[in-house]
Amino acid sequence: MNFKDVFFNEAKLIFSDIAIVLTIIGGVILYSFLYPQPYTSQSVSGLPLSVVDLDKSDVSRDIIFKLDATPQISVKRVDLSERDAKDALLRADVKAIVIIPNNFKKDLALNKSPIIAVGADASYFLIYGGILEGAMKSVLTQSATIKIANLLKKQVPLSKAKEAYAPYSLNIINLFNPQNSYTQYVIPAVFVLILQQTLLIGLGILGGGINEKISRGESGYFKIAPTWMMMLSRVMIFGFIFFIHMLFYFGFSFEMFDITHLASMIDLLTFGFVFLLAVIFFGIFIGALFSSREIATPAILFSSLPLVFTAGFVWPVEALPQALVYLSMLFPSTVAIEGFLKLNQMGASFDMVIELYAILWLQVIIYGTLAYLVINQKRDNIKSV
Template identity: 40%
Template sequence: MNKFLALVVLEIKSVFADRSILLTMFGGIIMYSILYPLPYSQQVSRDAEIVIIDYDRSSVSRELIRMVNATPDAHIAGQVDSVGDAEALIEQGVIKGFLVIPQHFRRDLLMEKPVTLSLGGDASYFMTYSTITSGILKAGGTLSAQIKVARLTVDTESMLLAKAQWQPASLNLQPVFNQVNGYLDYVVPAVFILILQQTLLIVSGILSASQNERSRAKEQGYWLTASPTLLLLARGLVFLGLYLVFSLYYFGFALDVYGVNRLAAAWDILKLLVPFLLAVVCLGVALGQLYNQAETATQVILFSSMPVLFSSGFIWPISEIPTWLVAISQLFPSTAAIQGLLQLNQMGAEFEVVSNFQIQLLIQAFAYGVLAIILLAYKQRQYRLNMT
C-alpha cells in the first residue's frame, strides 16, 4: 500500500510539473466550456436578412410582406427592383436571401388561380436558408388561410364555422425533450463528452510520451521500476479524480449556466461517467506507449476528433452510417458515453435502459487496461535492455 501511495504521489507531481498537461486540462476544459456553446447561445437561427422584389405592388402583396417581416425567422432589409440586384447583395454578404412576388399576385389569388412565390438565398448556410424558407411558408400559409376564410364567410353566417371548414383539425406540437428546439440542448452535452475524452487522451499521452523521451535519454525514472499494473492503477486514480471534477463542472455548473435540459440524477450520471473515464485513461496510457514525442499525442488526437464526433451517432443517424464505420466507432469510449448520457441526462431514461452502455464501457476499460499493462511492461523491458 505504501508503494502504491508513493506511486500516486509521484504521478501527481509528474502531472502538475508538466505545463502542457496543465494547459490542456485546465485551460482547454474551461475555455471549451465557454467558447464552444457561445455560437449556439441564440439556440436557433432567427431574423435572417432578406430583400423583397415585388412585381405586383398591390395591397395583398404588401400584406404578405408585413406577414413575412412579422415572423421571427426573417427580417426584411428592404426592397430591390430585380433578381440581379438581390443576387449582388447576397454575394456581398449583406443579405441571406430574397423573395420574389410575381405580377398579378393579388388578381390570381382572388380568382383562385395557383400562385408561385420564388425564393432565392445563400444555401451554403443551409440552416439559415431553411429558416428563411420556413418564415415565408408560414406567412404564405397564413395569407392563403385568410383569403379562403374570407371567401367562405360570403356563403356562411359564422366566422367560426368558416374557420372550422378551412381547418377541421388542428395540430398542437409539444417538444418532449428539447423544449426550445435549440442547438444547445442537442449539441453541447454530447460535445462535452468528446472534449473530456480528447483532452484526457492528450494529457495521458503527453505524460507517457514525455517519460518515453526521458527513458531514451538514459534517465532512471519511477515509471521504469514500478509494477506496470500499479503504475496504471496510480495513473488511472490520478486522472480519474481530476476528470471527475471536470465532468461535474461540465454536467452540473456549465449545463445550468446555459440552461440545458438535465433530467438524470447525479448518481446515475456518475455510474456512467466513471467507467467512461477509466476506459479513456487506459486507452490513453496504451496509446501513449506508442508515442516517441509528447507533441505526437496532441497531433494524433486532434486529427481524430472530427471523425470520432461524426461517427458517434448523434449528429447523423447510426442507421445511415456505413456498418464498418459504426463498428470502428464502437472502439472509442465516447460513442457509448454519448449515446448513454444523452438518453439518461437529456431524455430522462431510466438507468436500466442505458445499462448496456455501462457494460460496454467496463469491457473497454478492462481490455484497454490489459493492453496498457502489456505495453508498459514491454517498454520497461526495452529500456532496461538499452541501458545495460
C-alpha cells in the same frame, strides 16, 4: 516499490510537466467559457430575410407583413430583383429569399395556384428549418384567409368555412430543444468531446514523455514499478481531476449557459464514472504507443473533427459510411455523447442507456488490458537490449 512511492512519483511527474497541467486543468476550464460564447445568442429567431415582391399588390404586401411578424423571420430587405436578393444572400446579409411572383393577386382571383419560391441557406439545418417553418406559416395563413373569404362569398357561415378549410390545427412543440437553439444540442455534446480529448492529450504527453526518457536510457521509477501500480495511480490522479471537471461542466457550465439538464445526479455520476474510466485506459494505451510527447497533441487534435461528425449530433449517422460509424465506436466519446444526451437533454431513464453503459465497460476492459500488455512489452524489450 510500494504503491505509495509509485503514486507520488506519478503525481510528481504529472504536475511538474507544464504542458500536462495546462492541458488537463487550464485548457479544460478555458474551453468551458470560450467554446459556448458563439452559441449563446444563437436561437433560431429573427433570421434576416429578403423578399422579392414582383407583384407589388396589397396581397403581396400583406404576405410580407405576415413574414415579418413570425418569430423565426425578420424581413430586412425588399428587393426589386432576384439578382439583388441573391447578392445579399451571397454577402450573408440575409439567410433566405422569398420570391412573390408577378400577377400573384390576379392568379388568386382566377382560382389559379401561384407559386411562392423560398430559397434558404441549408448549411445549417436549424436555420434552414426555421426559415421554412416561418415562411410556411405566413403563406398558409394568407392562403387560409383567401380561401375562407371565398367561402364566405358563397354564403357559407364563418364557423363552417373555418372547419371546411382547417378541420384540425397544428401545434408545433420542440420537445428536446424548446428554444430551437444551437446551445441546447451542440454544447452538451462538445463538452463530452472536450473532456475526452484533453484527457487523452494529457495521458498521451505523459506516456510519450516516459517513452522518450526510456529511449534516452534515463533511469526512473517507470522502469521498475509494477505496471498495475502505475496504471492505478494514473486512474486515481486523472480520474479525480476530470471527475471535478465533469461536475463543473454538467453543473456550473450548464446553469451558466441555461442548458437543459434532466438526468438525476446518480445516473449522471454512474454513467460519467465509466466514461472517464474508459477514456483513461484508452489514454494510457495510446500514450504507451507514442514514441515522443510531441506526437500526442497533434495526433489527438486531428481526430477531433472526425469524431464530431461521426457522433451523430451535427450530422446524421445514417448519411455516413457504415465503416466510419463502426470505427467511431472505438472512441468512448461516441458512445458517451449519445448516452449523456439521452440522459441529460432527453430525460431518458438509465435503463434506456444500459447498452451504451455496457459498451463503455467493454472499452474499459479492452483498453485496460491492451495498456497493461503494451507497457509490459516495452519493458521486456528494454530488458532484452
